[in-house]
Amino acid sequence: MADNSVLTVSIVTPDGKVYECETATLVVVRTMSGQLGIMPNHIPVIASLEVDEAKVTHDGKEDEIAVNGGFVEFSDNNLTIIADSAERQGDIDVDRASKAQHRAEEKIREAREKHDDQEVLRSQVALRRAVNRINVAKH
Known part of the structure; x- marks a missing residue:
């Protein structure tokens, strides 16, 4: 049975997968309409992303990923960001x-x-x- 208290997060670009986390409790992104925070069991969402950072909170820490456009899709506690390009903080x-x-x-x-x-x-x-x-x- 799936754990309904966490999110599975994937960030992909045309070059492949940049980031994955199966224990996220919060993801914050900036959409064309403003900042969006997604926690487990959020309603389904599809939104276009601004050039900004994505913050993924998991296991008591926060990962930051530079996301350069694209869109976010969320349903059934699975969040996927399809970005034009993206880089993890430590890879920049x-x-x-x-x-x-x-x-x-x-x-x-x-x-x-x-x-x-x-x-x-x-x-x-x-x-x-x-x-x-x-x-x-x-x-």
């Missing part, structure tokens, strides 16, 4: 993320000078992803 290369941040900032400046609104938007997304990775790594 802060130097690489900082370089990506600086590249994105430079591309934004250049695109604004050229009045290239599409490139500004693409570079802003890249900047949000880099800053998200840095923030998660430094928690």
Whole structure:
């Protein structure tokens, strides 16, 4: 019989599974509509995710995963995040993320000078992803 007091959490990307936990008691993510906390026996949910961190509480500790878009689906105490990309806190290369941040900032400046609104938007997304990775790594 399944344990109704815990969640099974999986985070997957096009490159494969990034994270799995079978003993979670709380997952907090940021959706397009705001922050969402899911505990065992929550009602079923499907929501689009913002570029932000996912926090998974289990066994008295909290894991943080940088999630860069995608969606979350929850039912029957199984939570799945399908993300464009995701990295566990300990796997984030802060130097690489900082370089990506600086590249994105430079591309934004250049695109604004050229009045290239599409490139500004693409570079802003890249900047949000880099800053998200840095923030998660430094928690």
